[in-house]
Amino acid sequence: MTFSVVLSILCAVILITAVLSILFRDLMAAVVSYAVFGLVMTVIYFMLDAPDVAIAEASIGAALTVCIFVIAIRMTRRREE
Amino acid sequence: MKLVSLLAMFIIAGFMFTGIGKLHLPGDPAGNSNVFSQRSSEKTDTANISTMDDYYLRNGQMETGSNNIVTSVVFDYRGFDTLGEAAVLFLVVTSISMLLFSIIKGKDLEETVLTDSDGFPAGMTRIVSIGTVLMLPIIMAFGAYLVIHGHLSPGGGFQGGAVMATGTALLVISSFVVRNLQKTYKLFSFFESLGLTVFIVTGFAGMGISFLHNFLANNDGSFLGKVIPLGTNPGFLNSGGILPILSTAVGIEVFCGISIILVLLSRALNARGSQKGGHKC
Numbered sequence: 001m002t003f004s005v006v007l008s009i010l011c012a013v014i015l016i017t018a019v020l021s022i023l024f025r026d027l028m029a030a031v032v033s034y035a036v037f038g039l040v041m042t043v044i045y046f047m048l049d050a051p052d053v054a055i056a057e058a059s060i061g062a063a064l065t066v067c068i069f070v071i072a073i074r075m076t077r078r079r080e081e
Numbered sequence: 082m083k084l085v086s087l088l089a090m091f092i093i094a095g096f097m098f099t100g101i102g103k104l105h106l107p108g109d110p111a112g113n114s115n116v117f118s119q120r121s122s123e124k125t126d127t128a129n130i131s132t133m134d135d136y137y138l139r140n141g142q143m144e145t146g147s148n149n150i151v152t153s154v155v156f157d158y159r160g161f162d163t164l165g166e167a168a169v170l171f172l173v174v175t176s177i178s179m180l181l182f183s184i185i186k187g188k189d190l191e192e193t194v195l196t197d198s199d200g201f202p203a204g205m206t207r208i209v210s211i212g213t214v215l216m217l218p219i220i221m222a223f224g225a226y227l228v229i230h231g232h233l234s235p236g237g238g239f240q241g242g243a244v245m246a247t248g249t250a251l252l253v254i255s256s257f258v259v260r261n262l263q264k265t266y267k268l269f270s271f272f273e274s275l276g277l278t279v280f281i282v283t284g285f286a287g288m289g290i291s292f293l294h295n296f297l298a299n300n301d302g303s304f305l306g307k308v309i310p311l312g313t314n315p316g317f318l319n320s321g322g323i324l325p326i327l328s329t330a331v332g333i334e335v336f337c338g339i340s341i342i343l344v345l346l347s348r349a350l351n352a353r354g355s356q357k358g359g360h361k362c
Contacts, residue, residue: 011101015094022086051235052151055227059243064339067250071346075353 007047013040025080031069038062142311146298147232147321155237156327160293164280166239167331171277174338178266181345185262185352204256213255220248228332232321238328242335249340253347262348269337269344276334283326298322 014037021033038061045054137150137158147153155163196203201210224245227236259265287294298321300306307320318325 007101011098018090018094019087022083022090052237052240055236055240056243059240059247063247064243064250064343067254067343068346070254071343071350075350 003047007044010040010044010047014044027073027078027080028070031066031073034069035062035066038065142309144298145295145322145324146306146309147324148309148314148316149232149234149237151235152232152237152321152324152328156231156324156331157293157295157322160284160327163238163327163331164284164293167277167280167334170335170338171273174270174273174341177342178270178345181349184349185345202256202258209255210257213251213257217248217251220251221245224248224332224336228329229318229325230316231328231332232324233316233318238331239335241328242332243339245332245336246339246343249336249343253343256347258351259344259348262344265344266341269341273334273337273341276330276332276337279330280327280334283323283330287323293323293327295322295324298324 017033017037017040021030021037024030024033038057041061042054042058045051045057137154141150141153141158142148145153145157147157201207224241224243224247226241227244228238228241231237231241284293287296290296297305299308300322301308305319305322305325307317309317309320
């Protein structure tokens with residue numbers, strides 16, 4: 001029972017971070033929200049017994065994509081019009 | 082625009098949440114329970130049993146010699162797909178470096194690299210620099226562990242290569258600057274090409290039977306061919322046939338490819354920053 005409760009909470013966090021990363025006008029905040037999304041996704045994959053996917057998501061979703069986005073934002077503008 | 086994004090997000094999320102109801106509980110492949118309604122697995126509903134993953138779970142270890150069934154699927158049963166993914170990454174790295182070299186060209190900032198008295202980058206505080214230097218060997222060792230033990234424990238070429246590339250991302254974010262860009266680029270791109278070539282050559286080596294045939298597995302304990310018993314074991318590195326070779330090749334390719342992208346992006350950022358008079362955020 002605790003399994004499904006924790007899973008439901010994590011799914012709610014995923015929805016919230018996804019909506020926030022779309023709605024933020026500050027692009028750096030949107031990227032940080034996306035990183036939290038990847039981190040929670042990692043926990044969900046690990047809970048569902050998929051450690052392979054969890055490692056891939058942790059390194060690509062929460063680290064590499066964020067790094068590339070941060071560099072891209074520094075090359076362009078931080079605020080969205 | 083945001084409305085379209087939100088709409089697309091909610092449609093995709095709807096699909097995902099419908100799928101959650103059909104997920105099995107961990108350790109219960111028969112499909113009698115899902116993560117939200119935990120029925121007992123007394124009555125077996127045969128319509129829900131997938132014969133394909135059942136086949137992999139029963140025969141994967143004996144056929145490929147790999148203790149990790151996911152790796153045996155990724156690099157053996159579906160090895161051709163993995164070759165396609167590696168080729169796609171190679172193409173992406175090629176096109177990105179073509180784009181970014183046009184920005185960097187003629188604005189190489191060898192002499193404007195600022196360092197403090199100990200040789201650390203001047204852009205960040207000493208905490209960030211020393212933290213990076215301390216964390217980097219641990220990240221690299223973990224990535225190399227994931228690559229080498231790909232056929233024994235969770236992990237494999239893609240995951241290990243991505244974790245090692247995270248080390249490069251750490252260097253880039255904490256504004257360490259590559260001294261000799263041309264030399265570094267040549268080194269990384271040589272090893273990236275080497276990884277893909279080793280993958281294809283290993284695939285053709287088993288061509289007597291089929292492309293990517295695992296000709297080294299279970300050959301009475303010589304090179305990478307130890308027969309491992311079913312069940313729990315301490316981990317035999319000398320097993321898996323061609324899987325460790327393919328995994329290492331893909332790991333090197335992913336690490337070098339993503340590192341090229343990150344290094345070139347950071348150098349392009351420096352080139353544009355100096356052009357516009359250096360703006361920060």
